[in-house]
Amino acid sequence: MIIKVNNLVKRYGDLVALDHLSLEVKEGEVFGLLGPNGSGKTTAINCILSLLKYDKGEIEIFGRPMAPDAYDIKRDIGIIMQNVAVFDELTVYENIDYFCGLYVPDKGERKKLVESAIDFVGLNDFRKFYPKKLSGGLLRRLNIACGIAHRPKLIILDEPTVAVDPQSRNKILEGIERLNREGATVVYTSHYMEEVEQICTRIMILDKGRMIADGTKEELKAMITLGEKITVETFSFSKENLADLKKLPNIVSAEYRDHLLVVKSGKGQNNLETVLDFLKKNGVTFGKIYSELPTLNDVFLEITGKQLRD
Amino acid sequence: MPVFRLCMKIIRKNLSSMMIYIAVFLILATLLSLNGTKTQETGFSQVKTNIAFFSEENSPLIDGFRSELSKTANFVEVPDETEKLQDALYFRSVTYIIRIPKGFTQSFMSGKNVQIEKTVVPNSTSNAYVDLTVNQYFNTAALYVKTVPGITQENLVQHLKTDLENSTSVAMAADTKANANQDFSVYYFNYLSYALSSVLVLGISAIMLVFNDKNLSRRNFCSPLSAGKINAQFILANLVFTFVCWAVMVGFCFLFDYRNMMIGNTAYLILNSFVFTLSMSSISFLIGNLMKERSAISAVCNVVTLGPCFISGVFVPQELLSPTVLKIASFTPTYWYVKTNNQIASLSSFSLSALSPIYCNMIIEAGFAVAFFAVSMVVGKKKRMSN
Numbered sequence: 001m002i003i004k005v006n007n008l009v010k011r012y013g014d015l016v017a018l019d020h021l022s023l024e025v026k027e028g029e030v031f032g033l034l035g036p037n038g039s040g041k042t043t044a045i046n047c048i049l050s051l052l053k054y055d056k057g058e059i060e061i062f063g064r065p066m067a068p069d070a071y072d073i074k075r076d077i078g079i080i081m082q083n084v085a086v087f088d089e090l091t092v093y094e095n096i097d098y099f100c101g102l103y104v105p106d107k108g109e110r111k112k113l114v115e116s117a118i119d120f121v122g123l124n125d126f127r128k129f130y131p132k133k134l135s136g137g138l139l140r141r142l143n144i145a146c147g148i149a150h151r152p153k154l155i156i157l158d159e160p161t162v163a164v165d166p167q168s169r170n171k172i173l174e175g176i177e178r179l180n181r182e183g184a185t186v187v188y189t190s191h192y193m194e195e196v197e198q199i200c201t202r203i204m205i206l207d208k209g210r211m212i213a214d215g216t217k218e219e220l221k222a223m224i225t226l227g228e229k230i231t232v233e234t235f236s237f238s239k240e241n242l243a244d245l246k247k248l249p250n251i252v253s254a255e256y257r258d259h260l261l262v263v264k265s266g267k268g269q270n271n272l273e274t275v276l277d278f279l280k281k282n283g284v285t286f287g288k289i290y291s292e293l294p295t296l297n298d299v300f301l302e303i304t305g306k307q308l309r310d
Numbered sequence: 311m312p313v314f315r316l317c318m319k320i321i322r323k324n325l326s327s328m329m330i331y332i333a334v335f336l337i338l339a340t341l342l343s344l345n346g347t348k349t350q351e352t353g354f355s356q357v358k359t360n361i362a363f364f365s366e367e368n369s370p371l372i373d374g375f376r377s378e379l380s381k382t383a384n385f386v387e388v389p390d391e392t393e394k395l396q397d398a399l400y401f402r403s404v405t406y407i408i409r410i411p412k413g414f415t416q417s418f419m420s421g422k423n424v425q426i427e428k429t430v431v432p433n434s435t436s437n438a439y440v441d442l443t444v445n446q447y448f449n450t451a452a453l454y455v456k457t458v459p460g461i462t463q464e465n466l467v468q469h470l471k472t473d474l475e476n477s478t479s480v481a482m483a484a485d486t487k488a489n490a491n492q493d494f495s496v497y498y499f500n501y502l503s504y505a506l507s508s509v510l511v512l513g514i515s516a517i518m519l520v521f522n523d524k525n526l527s528r529r530n531f532c533s534p535l536s537a538g539k540i541n542a543q544f545i546l547a548n549l550v551f552t553f554v555c556w557a558v559m560v561g562f563c564f565l566f567d568y569r570n571m572m573i574g575n576t577a578y579l580i581l582n583s584f585v586f587t588l589s590m591s592s593i594s595f596l597i598g599n600l601m602k603e604r605s606a607i608s609a610v611c612n613v614v615t616l617g618p619c620f621i622s623g624v625f626v627p628q629e630l631l632s633p634t635v636l637k638i639a640s641f642t643p644t645y646w647y648v649k650t651n652n653q654i655a656s657l658s659s660f661s662l663s664a665l666s667p668i669y670c671n672m673i674i675e676a677g678f679a680v681a682f683f684a685v686s687m688v689v690g691k692k693k694r695m696s697n
Contacts, residue, residue, distance in 0.1 A: 049532055068531075075534040085525035087316065089323040101312035102533035146529075 001063065002027050002154055002185045003048060008057035010043055010209070017043040018054070019209040025187055030180050032200030033189040034296060040209035041189040042082055045158050048187075049079060061154065075103055078152030078184075082159045084143045086131050093118065093127040096145050103150035117149035120175060137168025144172060148179060155179060156187045161195060173199050193296040205300055212303050217296065224302040225252060226294045227267035230275050233287040235259050241282055248274055261286075313530075313540050317517050317547030324516045327608070328509045335505035335559070339498055339566055359436040361406040362388040362398065369415035371451065374467030378447050378474060379408075382439045395429070405431040406440045418448070419463065421455055446474065496655040498563050499579045500624050500648050506583070507590040507615040507644070509555050511597055514548055515607050518598025522693055548591065556587040578654040578668060582647060585675045589643040592682035599689040618644035628652065643678040646671045 003025035010018040018040050025031045033041045046052040048059055050068045059066040061073045086095045096114045104110045118124055121141040131139055140160060148155055157176065161169045177199055180186050190196050196203055197217050205213040205220070213220050227250075237256045245254045245263065250271060252264045265271040272291045279286060361383045365372050376385075383406070388398045398404045409427040417424045426444065430437050450473055454466050521527060521544060530540060560580055597610055619625060621635050622645035628636060639645035650671040657664055 051528055051531060069536065071534040071536060074532060077532065079529070079532045081525060081529060083525045085523075085529035087320075087520060087526065089320045089520065090316070094319065098312055098316055099529070099533075101315075102530070102535050 001025070002029075002061065003031075003187065004058075004060040004063075005044070005048065006058045008044070008047055008054055008059065010040075010047055010052065010054045017209050018047065018057075021057070021206075021209065021211055023204055023211065023214070025185060026202075027185055028180070028183070029202055030176065030186040030188060030200045032196040032203040033187065033206060034191070034193060034196045034203055034300075035189075035206035036191055036300075039191075039206040041191075041206055042158055043209070044206070045156055045187070045189060049077070049156065076153040078147045078150065078155040080144050080147035080155070080157045080160050082162065084131075084139050086139070086142055086146060088131050091128050091130055092123050092134070092142055092145075095131070095142060096149050099146040100149040103152075113149050113151065117145040120148070120178075121145040122171060135165075135168075136163050137165045137171075140164050140168060140172065144175065148184075151184075153184060154187070155184050158189050159191070160188075161190065161192065169195070193300075197296055203296065205296070205303070207300075207304050213299060220296060220299045221294050224294060224299050225266055226264055226298050226302060228265045228271045229292045229294065229298070230263040230265065230272055230289065231292070232261040232263070232275070232279065232289045233259060234261055234279075234284055235287075237261055237284055241284065244282070245275075245278055248278060250274070311543050311546075313535070313543035314547045317544060317551070320517050320520055321513050321547075321551055324512060328512050331505050331508040331512070332559075335501065336562060338501060339562060342494055342497055342566075357436060359383045359406055359434075359440050360386045360402075360404045361408060361440060362386055362395065362404045363408050364390055365410040366412040367410065367415060370463040370467050371415050371418065372410055374463075374470060375410075375444075375447050378470070379440070379443055382443045399429065399431050402431065405434045406437050408440075408444070415463070418451070419455060421452075450474065493655075494566065495563065495576055495579055496651050498566065499583055499651050502559050502563075502583060503586060503590075503622075503624055503644050503647050504615055504619045506555060506559050506587060507593075507619075508611055510552060510587070510590045510594045511611040511614055512607060513551050513555070514591060514594035515598035515601055515610070516604075517544075517548065517551075518595065519601055519604055519607070522599065522690075527694065548595070552587055552591040556584060559583075574660050575654055575657055578657070578665075579651060582650045582654060582668075582672060582675075585672045585679070586643060586647040589675050589679035589682065592679045592686065593643075596682050596686035596689065599686050599693060618642035621645075623648040623652075643675045646674045646678075650675070 001024055003023070005021060005023045008018050008021040009016070021040070021044060023031075023044075033044065035041050043052065047054045047057075048061070048066065050059075050066055050070070061070075062076065064070065064073055066073055087098065090098060093114065096117050097110065100110050100113050100117070104113060118127055121144055123138065123141055123145060126134060126138060126142075131142065134142060144157070144160060147157075155176075160176075161172055164172065173195060176186055176188065180199075186199075188196065188200060200217070202216055203214070203220060204211055213223060215223070242254055242256050242261075245251065245261075250266045250268050251274075252266050254261065254263045256262075263271075263275055265274075272289075276289070278284075359382065361379070363376060363379070363385050365376075379385075386398070386404045388394055388404060388407075395407060399407070407429040409429075411425075411427060414424055414426070426448075428444075447470060450470055451466055454461055454469055458465075521530075531537070560583060563576075563580075593614065597614060601607065601610060618639065621631065621639040622628070622642055623631060623636075623639070624644065628645075628648060631639070636645065650668055653668050653671070657668070
């Protein structure tokens with residue numbers, strides 16, 4: 001087990017930021033912590049890294065208790081903070097060299113690692129640039145390079161793609177998958193469900209400091225009743241039609257708004273065919289029709305009754 | 311030592327703004343050294359006072375007086391009109407007007423109480439010499455008139471001439487002897503307080519500001535380098551910077567004033583500057599801990615360094631500052647530094663009694679260093695806890 005958190009409680013006055021949170025991260029996983037803003041993701045990470053004192057609970061990393069002075073443990077952790085933490089006075093190369101130097105004292109070895117990190121995040125053309133000259137995406141990449149240059153066994157990324165353009169985001173996500181393939185265990189926090197779905201092998205959903213679901217994305221989706229969401233673009237759909245549609249077998253809900261008919265059906269086959277038959281039988285003309293499998297947002301919505309990005 | 315190296319890089323990055331202070335300081339020092347090459351006055355030479363002399367009678371006594379007066383005064387021709395005389399005094403073409411009234415000689419020779427009319431520019435120190443000559447001449451003359459009845463004016467003048475030519479040899483006491491020209495050194499070391507404190511505040515607060523950044527300090531905390539090691543490297547870097555700044559600035563003094571560098575006074579000036587450097591680096595630590603914005607560094611630097619320099623006697627000598635100003639200034643290390651420099655400059659013996667006030671002042675300066683360092687540690691810890 002790489003990380004084991006047991007019954008973690010963190011309070012800020014009357015506010016319970018983490019409410020008896022327990023989690024386990026196994027070696028080789030890309031573990032996603034998903035939750036809306038203020039759900040306790042960053043607090044959990046800060047407690048795991050001993051940056052915050054917590055009120056109750058135990059944290060073990062690499063099988064040893066984590067503490068502010070657990071330097072042997074810290075040596076094998078790479079941290080990429082939510083806020084970019086680089087020195088404006090240093091160039092790209094110097095920044096990576098500084099952070100790598102905190103872990104690797106040998107100059108020769110460090111040089112190779114820094115070069116490799118620059119290659120990894122694709123900042124070769126910017127190595128002499130100062131952070132202020134970099135775009136938001138490049139700055140995030142530099143932040144990542146500073147965190148992974150020393151080749152840690154455990155990499156913790158706290159919302160690394162906030163305010164990043166799609167191109168840089170893809171690059172970052174590809175990089176994380178590559179790091180994982182090279183043997184690193186990754187803990188990834190985000191409120192972007194698409195990212196978490198894309199790269200995480202196991203996901204924990206947090207809300208108000210509590211774990212509300214944990215598993216692979218398939219396991220999470222299997223937890224809810226929604227099996228398929230069918231959206232139909234139509235300009236004529238009466239209330240009677242809507243009432244009749246809801247009576248069809250395996251239909252969980254149906255809504256018609258702004259010329260869009262959204263039908264949610266339970267798990268099972270032929271849902272799309274059933275809806276198509278209904279439309280044909282009732283002479284409803286339609287433009288587009290498409291079917292989607294449930295997303296993590298649907299999982300979150302069904303469990304908490306609210307959208308993930310509320 | 312990554313933290314140490316980083317501190318040095320931050321200082322290098324801020325070197326340009328620091329160099330401005332050093333450059334201005336060096337230019338002033340160069341100008342000073344060029345002006346300071348003239349030989350110093352080692353003895354006393356009297357300056358003659360410009361006076362206007364009007365006598366409403368002529369007599370050997372008055373002629374003798376005029377002749378005696380010419381040793382300490384230059385006679386300036388001014389028309390004997392009230393307005394012209396007032397103008398002459400106002401524009402300082404003369405600072406003293408003597409008028410001998412009619413019948414003065416006769417009254418004087420008969421032993422009566424007589425008076426010479428004088429008009430002077432108020433608070434003119436050179437007038438004291440004229441007063442001295444007048445009093446000396448007529449007091450001595452009065453003595454002859456009283457003790458030698460029937461003495462003629464010619465004899466009296468002859469006696470006065472002989473008597474007043476006598477001079478007394480004066481040996482300068484050790485305490486008042488200037489054993490070397492310390493003017494340049496004192497001015498250099500006094501002004502050094504401004505340049506040095508500016509550079510220290512700029513450099514140290516720039517480093518502190520970077521390390522007090524919440525994100526960076528948290529990121530450093532995640533590293534396997536212990537807080538103790540990080541702090542040790544950090545303090546070492548600041549001390550090295552402080553020492554280098556001090557050494558460079560004192561080193562320039564060697565360059566400009568190498569003739570006086572081997573004397574005891576200069577050694578004490580150097581020691582005093584080192585103690586002052588420590589207190590200023592403590593203040594810089596505190597400022598660095600209190601500051602939140604990089605843009606504020608220059609403004610705070612100007613206030614913290616220029617203010618004390620103005621009220622402590624760096625730019626204006628302490629003798630010319632009011633007691634209230636000096637009392638306020640005594641709450642800054644700069645005041646004690648300048649005061650000590652002035653005391654060191656007037657040192658001619660290095661006995662314990664002569665040095666004890668100097669050591670006392672240095673202890674006060676060191677006290678400032680300890681106090682500010684303690685406060686900055688408390689502030690720094692509070693800041694780290696809040697991060």
